[in-house]
Amino acid sequence: MSVLEIRDLHVSVETDAGSTPILNGVTLTIRTGETHAIMGPNGSGKSTLAYTIAGHPKYTVTGGAITLDGEDVLAMTVDARARAGLFLAMQYPVEIPGVTVTNFLRTAKTAIDGEAPAVRTWMKDVKQAMKNLRMDPKFAQRNVNEGFSGGEKKRHEILQLEVLKPSIAILDETDSGLDVDALKIVSEGVNRAKAATNLGVLLITHYTRILRYIRPDFVHVLVKGRVAEEGGPELAERLEEEGYDRYLDGEPEPS
């Protein structure tokens, strides 16, 4: 059982133009076994929240706290956060030239566990996970995200989730750009991880579509860096009908 607690989080992004506040007091608690959907219009700070939890250097925490089982996450290095059981599937996964999927997964697993995985069971696990995600075995020898289609990038994120077995996963728009078949495959992967390891999920999405396949226990609407509303799955259904306009006081949604 793990608990990720985010309390009154304030975050600014550092750009050439200076420091701009993006998150203005976000409070959330995610326990293993729970699925939380974070929804909201473009530019509301969803990815900023994800990157801050993962430890991206561009984002500066100016107030509040993040703890995992009482331990100060903000004091941990990026590596230490992964070892503690946190996982981020990025909205825009990055290319790693010269590093194959196989080597990447093995290196990540070794770093997280503190020892290399046993060769035979490891290869079996990776092959099975790739099969579950309907990935061509040849994929294992390609360089990470190099020339991957949008759908392949998202599957590769879920492949990591399945073999690295974190306790809390943050999935940032893992649904974006997927057709219905790919969406189902990716959702099944998340649901398998939930069933196998009692994973806690922070599912960031702009659209309600993925929530038909991955049922959230809680829905939080993030608007302008604040949680504007919270509820159960019925809130997602309402957003599907009404959109985000009611939170934006007449302003059109930014694209």
Ligand code: ADP
């Ligand atoms: P969302 O994921 O909800 O679409 P983001 O967290 O990506 O929102 O962005 C929130 C706001 O912060 C936007 O106005 C965006 O332009 C700004 N922002 C986020 N990250 C950066 C960055 N690395 N550099 C400059 N601006 C950023």
Ligand code: MG
């Ligand atoms: Mg966005």
Ligand code: MG
């Ligand atoms: Mg985003």
